[in-house]
Amino acid sequence: MSGIIDMVLASIRAKVPAANATVRTNPGPSGQDSLMVAPESVADVMRVIHDEHGFDFLSNVTGVDWPDPALAEKVAVIAEGDADAEGDAKADGEETPAECGFLEVVYHLYHTSERKGPLVVRSRTKDRGEGAKIASVVSVYKSAEFQEREIYDLYGVIFTGHPDLRRILMWDEFVDHPMRKDYVAPDDYEYEPTPHAAVIEKAAQHYPAPDAD
Amino acid sequence: MAIDQKLADDLKSQGVHVTSFEQLINWGRSSSLWPLQFGLACCAIEMIAATMAKYDMARFGAEVFRPSPRQADLMIVAGTVTKKMAPQVVRLYNQMAEPKYVLAMGACAISGGPFKEGYNVLKGVDRYIPVDIVVPGCPPRPEALLDGLIALQKKVKGEKLIGKDRVRHADPNGMAEMPVPEYGPHDLQPPMNPEVWKPKAKIRKEGEA
Amino acid sequence: MISDPLLQQSSPVLEEGSDDDQLLRVSLGPQHPSTHGVFRMNVELDGETVVRLKPVFGYLHRNHEKIAEGQTYLSSMPFTDRLDYICPLTNNWAYAHAVEKLAGIEVPERAEYMRVITAELTRLINHTAFAGFFLGDMGAWGSALMYAFREREKILDLFEDLTGARMMSNFMRFGGCRNDLPDGWLERCRALVDNYEPFLDEMEMFLLGNEILIARTQDVGQLPKETLINGGITGPMLRAAGVAYDIRKVDPYGIYDRFDFKMPLGEKGDCYDRLMIRFLEMRESLKILKQAIKDIPEGDFIAPKAKIRGFKPPVGEAYGRIEGPKGELGFYLVSDGTPQPYRYRVRPPSFVNLTLLEEMCVGLDIADVVIILGSVDIVLGEVDR
Numbered sequence: 001m002s003g004i005i006d007m008v009l010a011s012i013r014a015k016v017p018a019a020n021a022t023v024r025t026n027p028g029p030s031g032q033d034s035l036m037v038a039p040e041s042v043a044d045v046m047r048v049i050h051d052e053h054g055f056d057f058l059s060n061v062t063g064v065d066w067p068d069p070a071l072a073e074k075v076a077v078i079a080e081g082d083a084d085a086e087g088d089a090k091a092d093g094e095e096t097p098a099e100c101g102f103l104e105v106v107y108h109l110y111h112t113s114e115r116k117g118p119l120v121v122r123s124r125t126k127d128r129g130e131g132a133k134i135a136s137v138v139s140v141y142k143s144a145e146f147q148e149r150e151i152y153d154l155y156g157v158i159f160t161g162h163p164d165l166r167r168i169l170m171w172d173e174f175v176d177h178p179m180r181k182d183y184v185a186p187d188d189y190e191y192e193p194t195p196h197a198a199v200i201e202k203a204a205q206h207y208p209a210p211d212a213d
Numbered sequence: 214m215a216i217d218q219k220l221a222d223d224l225k226s227q228g229v230h231v232t233s234f235e236q237l238i239n240w241g242r243s244s245s246l247w248p249l250q251f252g253l254a255c256c257a258i259e260m261i262a263a264t265m266a267k268y269d270m271a272r273f274g275a276e277v278f279r280p281s282p283r284q285a286d287l288m289i290v291a292g293t294v295t296k297k298m299a300p301q302v303v304r305l306y307n308q309m310a311e312p313k314y315v316l317a318m319g320a321c322a323i324s325g326g327p328f329k330e331g332y333n334v335l336k337g338v339d340r341y342i343p344v345d346i347v348v349p350g351c352p353p354r355p356e357a358l359l360d361g362l363i364a365l366q367k368k369v370k371g372e373k374l375i376g377k378d379r380v381r382h383a384d385p386n387g388m389a390e391m392p393v394p395e396y397g398p399h400d401l402q403p404p405m406n407p408e409v410w411k412p413k414a415k416i417r418k419e420g421e422a
Numbered sequence: 423m424i425s426d427p428l429l430q431q432s433s434p435v436l437e438e439g440s441d442d443d444q445l446l447r448v449s450l451g452p453q454h455p456s457t458h459g460v461f462r463m464n465v466e467l468d469g470e471t472v473v474r475l476k477p478v479f480g481y482l483h484r485n486h487e488k489i490a491e492g493q494t495y496l497s498s499m500p501f502t503d504r505l506d507y508i509c510p511l512t513n514n515w516a517y518a519h520a521v522e523k524l525a526g527i528e529v530p531e532r533a534e535y536m537r538v539i540t541a542e543l544t545r546l547i548n549h550t551a552f553a554g555f556f557l558g559d560m561g562a563w564g565s566a567l568m569y570a571f572r573e574r575e576k577i578l579d580l581f582e583d584l585t586g587a588r589m590m591s592n593f594m595r596f597g598g599c600r601n602d603l604p605d606g607w608l609e610r611c612r613a614l615v616d617n618y619e620p621f622l623d624e625m626e627m628f629l630l631g632n633e634i635l636i637a638r639t640q641d642v643g644q645l646p647k648e649t650l651i652n653g654g655i656t657g658p659m660l661r662a663a664g665v666a667y668d669i670r671k672v673d674p675y676g677i678y679d680r681f682d683f684k685m686p687l688g689e690k691g692d693c694y695d696r697l698m699i700r701f702l703e704m705r706e707s708l709k710i711l712k713q714a715i716k717d718i719p720e721g722d723f724i725a726p727k728a729k730i731r732g733f734k735p736p737v738g739e740a741y742g743r744i745e746g747p748k749g750e751l752g753f754y755l756v757s758d759g760t761p762q763p764y765r766y767r768v769r770p771p772s773f774v775n776l777t778l779l780e781e782m783c784v785g786l787d788i789a790d791v792v793i794i795l796g797s798v799d800i801v802l803g804e805v806d807r
Contacts (some may be wrong), residue, residue, distance in 0.1 A: 002564075028738015029526030060741065060769040062754050074737050075756055075764070076795050106754065108741050108769075112651055112665065115672045118741055129219040136635065143654020143777055167807060169480035170333065171297055178332045179488055185332040188401035251453050253460055254482055254803055255507035255589065265571040280455040295806075298460055298481040301452055322483075327501065330492070331485030352589060 004116060005033055008053055012037070014043045015052075023120065024076035024122065033121035034076055034106070042105075042123050042190060043135040043161065050140050054121055058141035060108040063151035065180045067101035067128070103132050103157050107144075125157060128180070136162035154179035216365045235374045242286070242312065243369035247364070249285035250278035251305065256319040256352040263355035273362055282308040287365070288342075289358075293321035293328055294335040296401050300393050306342045311382035314344025314369070316361055317344045320351045327351065340405040342391050343381075445473060448788070454479045456559050459802030461780075463791070466797040470787045471487035475780045478758055479773075482806040488768040495596070495733055498504030498766065503590040505768060506804040508551055509544040511581070514594035519675055520753035521596045525735035530725055533598035535718040536679045539611065540584070540593065542707040543743075546618065547574050548656075548747035549700040549707075552799050553625060554783070556697060559796035560638055566629070572596065573621055576614055583607060598724025608715055615711045618704075626701055643782040643794040650691070652780040656769055657749025659798060662699045663691030669745035676744075680717075681710045693797040734761050741769075748772055748799055768807055772800040785804045 005023055012021045012035070019041040024034045037045045049055045059170040104123045110117030125132040136159035137144045148159045149168040156177035159165055167174060176183055221231045232240075252260060264270045264278065279285045282305045294302055306315070317338055320326030325336040338344060345368060348361035374383045381387035389407065394401040446469075451462030460481035466474040486505065490498040502517045503510035515537050517757055522529065529537075555568030578588045583604055587593035593600050629635060645653075647663050668685045670678040686702035688695030737759045743752035749771025756765035775798050783791045 022342075026738050028524060028736050028740060030523045030740035031739060032740060054647075058654060059656075059743070059750060059751055060767070062765070062767045064756060064765045071764075075739055075758065106739075108752070108754070110673075112667050112672075117673075118488055120741070141654070142649075142652045143774055145393040146773060146777055155411055167480075169483040171480070173396045178485070183332070186404065187329075188336060188400065188404050200710055250455055254484075255504055257459065258507055258589065262566070262571060262575070265575075266568055267572070267575045282453075293482060293484050297483065298452060301481070305453055326486040327504070328486075328489065330489050332488065333480075333483045333485055354588065382745055411559060 004053075004119060005035060008049060009035060011052055012045055012048055013165075015048050016041050019045050019158055021045070022078065024078060027077055029075070032118060032120050034122045036076070037121060037123050039123045039134040041135065042107075042121070043137050043140060046137045046140040049119065049121070053111075053119075054114065055109040055111050055117070056186050057110045057112045057117075058107060058137070058143050058211065059110055059118070060106075061137075061144050061147035061151065062106045062108075062153040063157055063179065064104040064106060065101075065128070065155060066124075067169065067181050069101055072102070074103065101127065101128050103128055103155050105134055105151060105157060107137070132156055133158045133160055134179075135160055136165075138162055153177070156180070179180075216251045220246055235372075236370075239370045239372055243290045243366040244274045244275075246273075246287045246314070246365065246369075247277045247279050248275055248287045248289050249282055249305065249309065250280045251282075251288065252291050253294060253298065254319075254321065255304050256291035256322070259352045259355055260289055260291045260318065260358060268355040268359065270292050270359065270362070273366070274360065275362055282306075282396060283310060285309055286312065287314045287316060289316045289318050290322040290332045291318045291324065294338045295331075295333045296298045297333060297396075299335050299338075299401060300395070302338065303391050306324065307393070311389055312380070313382070314345045314365055315342055316346045316348065316365060318348045318350075318358060318361070319353055320349060321346050323349065335401075337410075340410045341394060342406075343409045440459045444468070450791070451478075455563075458555065458793065458800055459603070461795075461800065461802055463795075463804065465783075465788065465791065467628050467788055472783045472786055472788060472791060475783045475791065477776055477779055479806055482802045484803075484807065486807045487768065491763055492754050494731065494761045495735070495763060498763075499594065500590065500592040502768075503592055504803055505770070505807065506748065506751075506772070506801045507589060508801055509548045509747050510589060511540040511544040511593060512592045512744065512751065514591060515541055515676075516742065516744045516746065516751040517753050518594040518596055519744055520740055520755050521528070521735065523742045524738060524740035524755050524757055525596065525733075527597045527728060528725060529598055529676075530722040531677075531719050532721040533723050533725075536599050536603065536723060537594065537676055537716045538681075539711060539718070540581075540591075542711050543577050543580065543611075545707045546704055547577050547745045548799075549681040549704050550574060550625075552698065552700055553629065556793075556796045556799075557629065557635075559792050560635065566625075569621075569625065573618070580607070580611055580614065583610075590657075593726055595728065595730065597728030598722065600724075602723045607733075608718070611711075612715050615708055615715065618708055622701065622704055624706075630701070632700065635697075636694065638790075638793055639697065639797075641690070642693045642786065642790050643797060644690050644692040644695075645778060645782060647691075649778065649781070653772040653781075655749070655778060657746070658703060658774065659691075659696055659749065659775055661686065662688035662695040664688055669743060669750060675742075678710075681713050683707075683709050693793050695734065696797040696799075732761070734759060739765075743769065746771055748801070748804070749775055768804075770805045770807060772798070772802075773806075776800060776805065 015136050019037040022036045026032050104124045107121040109119040151157050153167040153169050224231050264276055270276050317323050322338050327333045346361045346365045348357050350357050367392050372380045446467040448465045451457040452460040462478040464476045486501055496517045502513040505513045550573050554567030557566035582588050586594045645769045647665050650660055650663050664687050671685050683706045686699055688699050735757045739756045743750050751771055752769035754767040755763050758764040782794050
């Protein structure tokens with residue numbers, strides 16, 4: 001896989017210098033290394049990957065929530081030699097709790113006729129609030145349309161340039177982004193009659209005066 | 214009102230059937246329960262399997278699945294009711310004509326089942342509509358559904374149509390329509406219908422059996 | 423068709439006086455006999471012709487991914503059964519495959535064969551049931567499905583003996599399968615496989631030459647190959663259009679490279695081809711099954727070193743995919759070294775295959791929409807998860 005990644009990396013660095021592309025090594029045994037690009041230029045990068053390298057099939061688009069940036073660095077390790085290019089990423093880490101951390105979108109691409117893949121591309125938003133914006137790739141890969149809507153719904157990433165960015169799984173009046181790690185579900189807790197102290201405590205809170213049966 | 218059972222049996226042996234109007238109506242109703250053709254999730258596949266050749270729900274007079282709630286007597290809630298789906302389920306219930314019965318099929322419809330922790334999962338359809346029969350299982354086997362159906366038939370056969378303890382649909386003041394919940398910013402509004410659902414109040418203390 | 427006041431919320435409001443207010447707006451679903459569950463489409467019609475079609479999802483959004491992130495890796499295995507509830511065993515395999523990639527686990531030979539056998543039986547179930555439901559969409563409600571479910575019950579009996587459950591098998595483990603094949607199981611499986619071909623002959627004789635079926639499905643819903651690939655379509659739908667893309671062939675997982683089978687391809691990619699492809703694929707599945715039943719070796723059904731309790735994969739991420747009966751079923755997992763996955767994502771084939779539903783339907787009659795949706799072969803548990 002590394003051969004393809006290096007090839008793609010070279011052409012992206014030449015064609016889309018603003019993407020600030022770097023290789024991230026996967027520390028696990030799967031060996032699926034990834035390509036990190038800047039959020040504004042994801043669509044341009046995808047255009048290059050699609051047109052010049054023939055990756056015509058975008059299989060999977062995933063959102064990941066990283067409230068703790070240090071954890072994200074463990075999973076996608078900065079490749080040696082790229083470490084200096086990432087220096088500015090950590091500068092604005094100490095803000096209000098909603099602002100620190102970031103949301104990540106991961107793309108898995110395949111080449112249908114030459115049987116290559118997966119090419120993993122990832123991009124991180126500036127923060128988890130106002131700046132959670134990523135360029136939409138629907139103009140390049142139609143298959144991203146519903147998947148990006150899902151990420152917008154569940155994570156709150158705003159895909160700029162998406163033709164129809166609405167909630168998809170939850171209802172339109174819903175305001176939260178439930179797949180975020182800090183989401184608190186509504187307390188419609190129904191305790192089971194089990195003798196667990198935590199359950200009883202929560203139940204007593206929720207139903208102040210249960211019948212003394 | 215009440216028939217002398219001995220006399221009735223006596224007459225029956227001579228080919229004369231004596232019955233009450235109530236029993237006759239209940240017998241008719243229980244033998245042709247038309248379910249609503251309405252599958253929500255995994256349990257719907259087992260519900261379909263129950264109507265197919267091997268299990269053959271037609272033996273119990275309940276094979277006529279109607280796509281329209283107006284023609285259906287029995288709502289088999291087969292699968293997870295999500296919060297997004299709950300208003301539609303209640304609306305379908307309201308659209309059904311009396312007498313109507315609800316059979317909650319599977320763990321999800323009963324209590325949320327394995328998906329109970331989910332933020333979009335209704336923890337039991339009985340929070341909004343009255344449930345007559347529950348069929349546990351994940352998913353229940355077709356035999357279990359048939360068993361539930363027979364239990365419902367028994368229930369229908371024992372219904373009182375007149376008098377003080379008559380059933381809901383024979384009572385002019387009985388509630389036929391349930392309020393439809395609305396989509397709120399975090400949850401459904403209201404999160405439950407207190408008229409039909411009350412939290413089970415029994416809490417076992419630690420160490421208690 | 424139930425007109426729904428909620429229709430207003432999910433579509434742009436029409437302006438009075440514009441051409442658009444002549445359109446008839448229909449909300450198909452979520453309770454509709456043809457939508458295969460709780461799927462909903464907001465359709466705008468000019469007479470009977472479809473002008474716009476917007477799918478509405480989420481009526482079965484059961485928060486599978488969120489629940490999975492709060493529990494151990496193995497605890498999610500029974501939940502995968504409930505994704506695509508017609509074919510639980512391929513879901514099990516896809517998840518086990520992704521975790522094995524994530525943790526670098528080897529699977530013993532016998533377990534690989536058992537996986538192939540159960541997965542191909544599952545493919546038979548799915549495609550047979552598809553034929554029944556598809557004919558149901560066309561108005562033949564009942565009879566075709568009756569035949570399909572008769573055969574399905576036979577396979578379910580096998581599954582019940584093997585896994586203990588008719589539908590929710592929870593059978594695969596990371597590094598193998600949960601238990602070995604029971605005595606005599608292979609013989610009964612062989613008998614079933616031998617008897618399946620006559621059933622397929624019968625079905626094909628009844629269906630594929632049927633005049634009504636041909637009139638309703640041929641030249642309905644085809645799209646160019648490039649559009650389909652770009653739209654992320656996978657599985658039989660893509661192959662019906664003539665694109666040779668079957669993950670069992672192009673990115674072999676398990677031991678599929680050992681079997682001799684063909685990849686059937688369609689020509690036009692209309693609804694008739696999609697039905698046809700599934701029949702041909704069932705015959706290829708039977709070929710694989712025959713070889714697998716003949717060749718299955720003795721040995722371990724799970725890797726002896728596989729850890730069931732206290733399983734913690736190393737830090738990293740992995741995307742594993744298999745060819746499910748409906749298309750590419752993938753799992754993307756991120757591990758932070760704890761017993762719970764940090765991110766657990768299902769790449770559902772049914773959901774992505776609906777991307778091009780509007781493109782396929784616009785310009786056709788409303789009755790064709792039902793056929794096209796049927797030919798996509800969706801299961802809502804997987805679409806909404």
